[in-house]
Amino acid sequence: MAEDGEQAAVSPQGEAGEEAAETGAAAAAAAGSAEPVLPAAGSPGTEEPAGDARKKIDVLLKAVGDTPIMRTKKWAVERTRTIQGLVDFIKKFLKLMASEQLFIYVNQSFAPSPDQEVGTLYECFGSDGKLVLHYCKTQAWG
């Protein structure tokens, strides 16, 4: 999948067709020209976050160990999306069972709390304009 610098302005809602079939993703970028975007964060009834919170950040997902590698590694994610939200998304993408565990690590050193927002992590631990997160089916860094 093309990974150019452009970001999609709006998250696509709902399932994408053949993309979903191939990758299992619930969201996909418009035909290769923009960066893939996660489905809009938040449950029905959540208010639209104002100002900065609507800007998305770039997240690079790296697999650890023998965890399946995602075909699409770079995603534009809303700042208010939580780690739990990201975990659910990756599990769906990789077609993992809901009961299977998935651990996410920042800086290859700590596992953020499931309710932590990726925007805050990006502010504190992002580099080169993106937040690198490692994901693993087993505990990698304790």
Add this chain to the structure above:
Amino acid sequence: MRQRSTPRPARRPPPPSASAAAPGSGPERGGRPKPGGSGAAPEPRGRAAHARVGGAAPGFLPGAAAPARGGPQFQPKKRTRSTCASLLLGRMTDDKDVLRDVWFGRIPTCFTLYQDEITEREAEPYYLLLPRISYLTLVTDKVKKHFQKVMRQEEINEIWFEYEGTPLKWHYPIGLLFDLHASNTALPWNITVHFKNFPEKDLLHCHSKDVIEAHFMACIKEADALKHKSQVINEMQKKDHKQLWMGLQNDKFEQFWAINRKLMEYPPEDNGFRYIPFRIYQATTERPFIQKLFRPIASGGQLHTLGDLLKDVCPSAITPEGVSYLGFNRAFPAAQPCVVAFDCSSYTPSVPV
């Protein structure tokens, strides 16, 4: 900044029918452990009696600092950046009374079973002194046992706690929960206990102590990532990590600080921690907390103060009168250098403003 109407929670003797059990799995104790050298409950040090608030996430800054104690002021010979910072820091780490006050802060709490829970006989309330620095699910085994005695096995699911309709996040330190939700109310803090209808959207599950330990260690690691690029925590052995946790779980100040001291150090040639680990919680907003990169030392070489921190990351919190913060059991003036505040409060999250 909210002023509390009542001074720091005084320890009230529990009613005869309940037991004021010690927190965590430590030995049974009749009451509040006494910090070295003083039998009375420590009063807040420094200027005014501002409300005491605190909360903590291990490794994070509270937004509060202890004013320097009485005694000779330290006069650095040469005003170099590193000398200044490390001397102040060294001084506060030596001030064990301050560290002890933070560690041994307690909140008298009354646990009541939710009225809709089904019981075989009436459930009496349970009184407990909760340690500010610990976590609800770590220190409430006795509470759980007390209520489960009057319930049938099939009615019992994962325990969760609520205050005036708000589910209490167990992964926030107890002191923070109190300061955010109940600091302006009379004591004891009245918490409702539930065993049904776990609020999935509001709370994380806590199926075992391992979950609490993992969360605690993750906080310590995140803080060290900001302070030392994770170098100090990564150089430690597994047994040192375990000692931090056991110190918290068993309420062992010396055991904890023997290791935490290393996480609070930095070599003088480095100008303090790389970034101050802090979180600012506000009761008035939906946002979980504010956490940003903030250096301890300004470009001119002087130490950033707590006032600088707030101005930078949370300017809406500053009132015309200025701000005062509350850390664990003490007020901290806004002029206090961040690195000092951080040191004496060890792990602390920032406090509600």
